[in-house]
Amino acid sequence: MNVNVGMDKQRCAEIFARVRRAAQASDVEVTVQGGRSSLTRFANNAITQNVSEEGCEVSVRVQLGGRTARATTNRLDEDSLRRVVGQAEELARVQEEEPGLLPMLTSKEQGSAAELDRYCDETAAMGAGERGDQVAAMVGIAERSGLNSAGTYASEESFEALFNSHGVERWYRQTVAEASITMQAVDSSGWQKQNYTSAKRLDARKLAEIAAEKALRSASPVELAPGRYTVILEPSAVVDLIGFLAADFSGLALLEQRSCLNGRMGTKLFGENVSIVDEVSHVEQTGAAFDGEGVGRQGLTLVENGIVRDVAMSRGTAARIRKSELAEKLANAHATGHGFSLPNEGGETATNIVFKVSDGEAKTVEEMIASTERGLLVTRLWYIREVDAYEKMLTGMTRDGTFLVEDGRVGSGIRNFRFNQSVIEMLRNVLDIGEPVRACGEEAFDMIAPAMRVEGFQFTEVTRF
Amino acid sequence: MKPIADWALGMAVARGASHAEARIVLDRGRSLGTRNGRVSVASDVESLGIGVRVLADGGWGFAATQELSRAGAEDCAALAVEIAKASAKVQRVPVRLVAEPAAVADWSSPCEIDPFGVSMEDCFELLRKIDATLSAVDGVTLAETNMTFRRYEQWFFSTDGADIHQTRTTTGAGFAAHAFEGDSIQTRSYPNSFGGQYQNKGYELVEELHLLENAERVAKECVALLKAPQCPEGRRDVVLDSSQLGLQIHESIGHPIELDRVLGYEANFAGTSFLTLDKLHTLRYGSDLVNVVADATPAHGPGLGTFAYDDEGVAAQCVPIITKGMFEGYLSSRDTAAMIGRGRSGGHMRAEGWARVPIVRMSNISILPGEKPLSFDELIGSTDDGIYMETNRSWSIDDKRFNFQFGCEAAWEIKGGKLGQMLRNPSYSGITTEFWNSMDAICDRRYWTLWGTPNCGKGQPEQGMGTGHGASPARFRQVKVGGAYGS
Numbered sequence: 008m009n010v011n012v013g014m015d016k017q018r019c020a021e022i023f024a025r026v027r028r029a030a031q032a033s034d035v036e037v038t039v040q041g042g043r044s045s046l047t048r049f050a051n052n053a054i055t056q057n058v059s060e061e062g063c064e065v066s067v068r069v070q071l072g073g074r075t076a077r078a079t080t081n082r083l084d085e086d087s088l089r090r091v092v093g094q095a096e097e098l099a100r101v102q103e104e105e106p107g108l109l110p111m112l113t114s115k116e117q118g119s120a121a122e123l124d125r126y127c128d129e130t131a132a133m134g135a136g137e138r139g140d141q142v143a144a145m146v147g148i149a150e151r152s153g154l155n156s157a158g159t160y161a162s163e164e165s166f167e168a169l170f171n172s173h174g175v176e177r178w179y180r181q182t183v184a185e186a187s188i189t190m191q192a193v194d195s196s197g198w199q200k201q202n203y204t205s206a207k208r209l210d211a212r213k214l215a216e217i218a219a220e221k222a223l224r225s226a227s228p229v230e231l232a233p234g235r236y237t238v239i240l241e242p243s244a245v246v247d248l249i250g251f252l253a254a255d256f257s258g259l260a261l262l263e264q265r266s267c268l269n270g271r272m273g274t275k276l277f278g279e280n281v282s283i284v285d286e287v288s289h290v291e292q293t294g295a296a297f298d299g300e301g302v303g304r305q306g307l308t309l310v311e312n313g314i315v316r317d318v319a320m321s322r323g324t325a326a327r328i329r330k331s332e333l334a335e336k337l338a339n340a341h342a343t344g345h346g347f348s349l350p351n352e353g354g355e356t357a358t359n360i361v362f363k364v365s366d367g368e369a370k371t372v373e374e375m376i377a378s379t380e381r382g383l384l385v386t387r388l389w390y391i392r393e394v395d396a397y398e399k400m401l402t403g404m405t406r407d408g409t410f411l412v413e414d415g416r417v418g419s420g421i422r423n424f425r426f427n428q429s430v431i432e433m434l435r436n437v438l439d440i441g442e443p444v445r446a447c448g449e450e451a452f453d454m455i456a457p458a459m460r461v462e463g464f465q466f467t468e469v470t471r472f
Numbered sequence: 473m474k475p476i477a478d479w480a481l482g483m484a485v486a487r488g489a490s491h492a493e494a495r496i497v498l499d500r501g502r503s504l505g506t507r508n509g510r511v512s513v514a515s516d517v518e519s520l521g522i523g524v525r526v527l528a529d530g531g532w533g534f535a536a537t538q539e540l541s542r543a544g545a546e547d548c549a550a551l552a553v554e555i556a557k558a559s560a561k562v563q564r565v566p567v568r569l570v571a572e573p574a575a576v577a578d579w580s581s582p583c584e585i586d587p588f589g590v591s592m593e594d595c596f597e598l599l600r601k602i603d604a605t606l607s608a609v610d611g612v613t614l615a616e617t618n619m620t621f622r623r624y625e626q627w628f629f630s631t632d633g634a635d636i637h638q639t640r641t642t643t644g645a646g647f648a649a650h651a652f653e654g655d656s657i658q659t660r661s662y663p664n665s666f667g668g669q670y671q672n673k674g675y676e677l678v679e680e681l682h683l684l685e686n687a688e689r690v691a692k693e694c695v696a697l698l699k700a701p702q703c704p705e706g707r708r709d710v711v712l713d714s715s716q717l718g719l720q721i722h723e724s725i726g727h728p729i730e731l732d733r734v735l736g737y738e739a740n741f742a743g744t745s746f747l748t749l750d751k752l753h754t755l756r757y758g759s760d761l762v763n764v765v766a767d768a769t770p771a772h773g774p775g776l777g778t779f780a781y782d783d784e785g786v787a788a789q790c791v792p793i794i795t796k797g798m799f800e801g802y803l804s805s806r807d808t809a810a811m812i813g814r815g816r817s818g819g820h821m822r823a824e825g826w827a828r829v830p831i832v833r834m835s836n837i838s839i840l841p842g843e844k845p846l847s848f849d850e851l852i853g854s855t856d857d858g859i860y861m862e863t864n865r866s867w868s869i870d871d872k873r874f875n876f877q878f879g880c881e882a883a884w885e886i887k888g889g890k891l892g893q894m895l896r897n898p899s900y901s902g903i904t905t906e907f908w909n910s911m912d913a914i915c916d917r918r919y920w921t922l923w924g925t926p927n928c929g930k931g932q933p934e935q936g937m938g939t940g941h942g943a944s945p946a947r948f949r950q951v952k953v954g955g956a957y958g959s
Contacts, residue, residue, distance in 0.1 A: 044933065045555075046932060046933050047558075047559075048740075048932050049562065050735075050736045050737045050738075050739055050740070051564065051735070051736050051737075052562075052564065053562055053563050053564040053565075054531060054532075054558075054559040054560075054561075054562045054563060055532070055737050056532055056534070056737075056829060056831075056932075057531070057532060057533050057534065057555045057556065057558060057559040058533075058534040058535070058536075058555070058828075058829050058933070059534070059535045059536070059551060059552075059555060060523075060535070060536040060537070060827040060828075061536070061537050061538075062519075062521065062536075062537075062538050062827060063538065064519070074511075075511075075514070076514035076515065077514065077515040077516075078515065078516040078517070079515065079516070079517040079518070080517070080518045080519070081518070081519045081520065081521065081538045082518070082520055082538075091516075091518075094516040095516070097592070098514045098515070098516060098592060099514070101591070101592040101593045101596060102511050102514060102596060103511075103596075103600075105510055105511065107510070134554075134558075135533075135554060135555040135558035135559075136558050138558070139558040139559070139561050139562055142562050143561070143562050146562060155736070155739075157736060157737075157738075157739035157740040158740045159740060159932050161932075161933070187740055187741075187932075188740065189739050189740040191736075191739060198740075263507075263508065263613065263614045263650075264613040264614065264650075264652040264657070265613075265614055265650055265652065265657060269652060269657075350511055350512060350513060350514050350515070351512065351513070352505065352507060352512040352513060352616070389743075389870070389871055390868045390869055390870070390871070391868070392866040392867055392868045392879075393866055394865075394866050394879050394897075394899065394956045394957075395657075395897065395956075395957075396657040396659075397652070397655055397656055397657045398655070400956070400957070402866065402868045402877050402879075402956060403868055404868070404869075404870045404871065404875070406870075406871055423870060425868070425870070425875055425877060425901070427877075427955070427956045427957070427958075449741065467901075467955050467956070467958060468875055468877075468901060468955065469875075470870045470872075470874050470875035470903075471746075471872075471874050471875070471903070472870075472872060472874070
């Protein structure tokens with residue numbers, strides 16, 4: 008049934024050719040995306056849901072002078088492709104001309120895109136039996152530990168191609184295998200999650216063992232009073248907080264004055280030990296090396312020793328910035344290859360976040376614990392939402408393994424806290440940073456993020472478990 | 473579509489399925505929007521495919537494809553059975569389904585004006601006018617508008633003999649103004665935040681919302697927030713507008729009553745629930761004024777949770793959830809109902825699109841309006857010292873649904889029964905059952921609105937879903953406020 012069997016750059020190019028033949032517009036851009044993803048879900052130590060889906064969609068953008076619009080379909084027959092092109096053209100025709108809309112990207116302008124090999128045949132070929140075996144292994148650890156488990160084991164292959172009538176051609180594919188597990192005891196829990204492009208690197212058993220240990224060690228949680236604590240945030244917790252900053256590193260967000268970096272570009276906003284780049288070609292990253300128009304994705308220095316340096320820019324945003332009040336502040340504004348597909352609301356965003364740590368500076372979590380007189384060890388954070396857009400105040404809960412640390416040792420589990428914490432303030436108060444690793448959360452995209460020891464992290468309320 | 477389904481169901485049975493369902497969906501959408509006078513969104517999207525869910529050897533399997541040839545449908549069904557048999561290898565108790573009569577039906581949601589038939593020039597003209605009105609207010613730094621239309625057509629067939637065709641037309645529209653000055657970014661939205669109001673209706677919803685007429689007022693409120701004093705911290709009597717109360721219901725009632733959460737199925741992602749089975753009929757969830765239903769029937773209104781049959785063929789019902797404050801019911805499916813010894817599913821299995829498996833979801837989870845006449849002015853008039861909060865800005869709750877915190881866009885002091893000065897950055901927090909037990913007044917039906925939340929996220933793989941929440945403005949005594957910005 009696999010509509011994606013044999014899908015490669017050539018077949019995508021053929022789809023583009025068919026769309027182009029059906030178009031009246033001379034400026035046409037086509038994105039072909041698809042793949043197959045499968046997931047085995049379990050709870051109460053049994054498989055509760057087991058799914059597999061496959062799909063392929065064609066998204067057509069036309070440009071008529073200063074007007075552009077998009078139409079998308081997953082129906083690949085001639086009539087449907089003709090219809091989708093017609094829809095895009097009709098939507099474009101009814102708009103007013105936008106003087107700032109740039110001509111479509113040409114092959115000369117597209118820039119280079121890193122050649123990234125992130126496809127693993129074995130991961131793509133994983134079937135329900137193999138995923139079930141992984142689940143059985145995780146459940147086995149739960150049962151031996153006297154715990155209840157819930158989680159997932161997933162495998163997917165995906166592709167993305169972009170062509171336009173000015174010679175731009177892009178192609179990318181990848182695979183991902185992912186495991187996530189929650190271990191539950193009577194009054195405590197533990198959690199772990201990880202993914203890689205190759206299933207061979209994914210050690211689901213180890214994740215289960217760590218989650219089990221957290222659940223067992225945090226049993227009979229004590230209640231602490233809300234307040235400001237020194238916290239050791241594991242990488243997953245850091246990912247889910249930092250994710251809320253990504254869209255602020257956007258040129259359009261600065262132009263629209265909705266970024267927390269308004270008036271702060273070039274300033275030392277964070278601590279000197281905080282350096283963050285955007286680097287799609289990092290060996291542990293995933294995702295394509297070109298943006299929604301086909302511009303090759305460049306590396307960015309977002310934060311250097313606490314100073315806010317670069318922001319992501321689409322072609323259109325860069326052109327607007329060069330003519331705006333921000334031109335001097337953001338000298339050399341240019342397309343960085345982070346733009347969303349046109350037309351869009353957000354402009355662009357940082358996409359491949361990598362923390363940088365100076366040689367010799369990284370501390371292990373154990374070292375952070377050892378140097379904490381009184382604080383908390385946080386496995387993950389949950390239901391994080393933005394409370395204040397300019398101070399980047401976030402609220403959320405701790406979850407699945409939160410511990411008191413006293414005199415350099417991990418002690419009892421504690422009842423979960425609600426936090427209200429400015430991420431800007433947090434990044435000024437980083438005492439120690441760990442070695443950045445590929446980390447997954449639930450509220451943000453995957454990053455190469457470290458554990459962090461932070462002082463003065465604000466918890467405002469405690470819940471009942 | 474029946475031949476396609478017959479191929480799939482036939483193959484599923486041939487390969488050993490004891491039960492099989494085929495759900496074919498044609499999903500069409502249009503999104504339009506502006507931002508500071510420019511077009512930000514102009515797109516059409518359509519998707520057609522089939523999802524096949526089967527039981528084999530007591531385990532579930534699901535596969536989905538857009539390939540609707542005979543070979544495609546049969547391969548999809550065969551894969552679903554293969555997956556189900558793999559599920560059965562890590563199983564404790566075979567899946568059991570409660571009975572449901574197999575329905576043959578054809579239903580469409582009400583639609584007076586086909587939104588796809590309204591000229592796009594007219595749509596953009598309205599959006600541009602709203603955009604321009606917002607931007608004309610001095611101090612507004614970002615204006616954004618949006619309109620969304622959707623037609624969701626589904627064919628459901630099962631080996632029980634169900635043959636159900638349903639079509640839902642959805643319209644959504646709204647706008648927001650943002651203002652930045654100093655160290656503050658403020659936002660005001662209308663008629664609701666995060667995209668506006670959504671209902672299963674045609675374009676007549678846009679006309680009913682009076683968007684342009686409210687644009688200048690909303691933009692001025694946004695700018696005024698920059699100079700408004702900060703919401704104080706402490707305990708206050710709080711009056712919530714109906715849109716904020718709708719979200720409060722969604723988070724602190726709608727999710728914890730999902731029976732699959734209660735039974736642990738969502739533990740790895742969205743969490744579990746404090747509403748353990750022993751609490752059914754014993755827990756005082758709220759005050760005597762709190763009456764909540766889960767009502768999917770068309771009689772409840774054109775909510776995003778209105779349908780004729782759920783996505784496993786169970787007829788829409790009105791399920792009492794809280795009656796005079798007592799906890800009465802869960803949202804259930806054919807398998808979860810069986811697990812707690814119920815004879816029938818409550819009809820709350822829903823899936824987003826053809827590629828996702830149905831899971832327990834909300835329909836319209838609504839608080840019934842006050843039975844006694846009470847206007848909004850009377851509600852404020854009977855509040856001596858409090859805060860009135862309007863329109864959600866942030867929302868967060870723990871993974872058992874106890875501790876919550878909400879932030880709103882704007883608030884006003886209530887002093888001596890009158891609305892006073894505006895307050896910025898209002899927030900309130902609490903524990904779910906304590907909060908609902910503090911409700912001591914709710915406006916009557918004249919002030920009841922059926923709000924739409926278009927994108928509730930749940931499940932693994934995650935799927936979105938539209939849910940409806942009807943509410944009237946209501947008062948809650950001595951609620952903790954201002955904690956988000958507290959020291």
